Amino acid sequence: MTDEELARRVSQGETAAFQTLTDRYYRVVSAFLLRRLSDAAAVEDVAQETFLEAFRSLKAGRLPDRWSSWLFGVAQNCLGKWLRKRRVLPFGADTPAEEVAAPDAGSPLEEAEEAARRLAALEAELAGLDPDTRRLLDLKHKDGLTCEAIAERLDRPVGTIKSLLSRAYKLLRERLAPRREDEP
Numbered sequence: 001m002t003d004e005e006l007a008r009r010v011s012q013g014e015t016a017a018f019q020t021l022t023d024r025y026y027r028v029v030s031a032f033l034l035r036r037l038s039d040a041a042a043v044e045d046v047a048q049e050t051f052l053e054a055f056r057s058l059k060a061g062r063l064p065d066r067w068s069s070w071l072f073g074v075a076q077n078c079l080g081k082w083l084r085k086r087r088v089l090p091f092g093a094d095t096p097a098e099e100v101a102a103p104d105a106g107s108p109l110e111e112a113e114e115a116a117r118r119l120a121a122l123e124a125e126l127a128g129l130d131p132d133t134r135r136l137l138d139l140k141h142k143d144g145l146t147c148e149a150i151a152e153r154l155d156r157p158v159g160t161i162k163s164l165l166s167r168a169y170k171l172l173r174e175r176l177a178p179r180r181e182d183e184p
Contacts, residue, residue, distance in 0.1 A: 003067035003142075010058040018055055021067070026051070027144045029075050036079060046082045050075040068142060069119045076115040118176075125175045133168050140165060 003024070009017035029050055033043045054074050064070030126134060139150045147165065151158040 004064070007058055007063055007067050010055070011061055011063055018058070021054075022051055024142065024144060025068070025071055028141050029071065032072060032075055033079060042082065042086075046075070046078050049078045049082070053078060066123070069123055073112070073115050073119055076118075077112060080111050121176055122172070125172055128175075129168065129171075133164070136161070136164055137168060 001020075003021060006017040006021050010021070026047065030043055030047045033046050033050075034040070037043050037046065050071070054071055057074070126137065129137070136150065136154075139145045139153065140147075145153070147158055147161045151161045154161070
């Protein structure tokens with residue numbers, strides 16, 4: 001059953017469908033958050049908030065066109081909220097607060113627009129990959145399989161799978177990196 005079909009079922013009251021979506025995406029969302037937070041306890045909090053927000057949105061009848069892209073947008077928004085709530089400014093009694101004040105954070109609307117822009121760019125780049133690479137990334141990130149499980153499923157050596165994933169990540173990083181004005 002597709003993610004979108006499961007999301008539709010959740011919006012119709014089938015909570016077991018949400019458990020299936022959670023099982024599919026919890027590890028992937030947690031890994032996404034861990035790269036940004038580097039604090040396992042905080043990752044757990046933000047991941048739980050992400051899935052709670054997703055569940056509430058689905059129950060309210062907001063159905064995404066692409067579940068995975070939408071879910072990562074929810075995770076990005078929850079991460080932004082969490083960071084804003086927990087911003088600590090280190091300054092001593094001898095340093096005026098004005099000198100160390102945090103820069104103004106963008107508005108939630110700006111953050112949502114930026115997250116949507118990044119997700120759209122990622123989706124476009126993923127669509128441009130060859131089908132074998134896309135399948136490999138789906139197995140790793142949508143299905144949550146380990147490299148060993150992917151290797152077994154595709155009947156290929158684990159080292160080959162790791163190498164192919166590494167190349168795919170490098171290619172996506174290069175394609176998604178911001179360009180300087182002096183670059184073509």
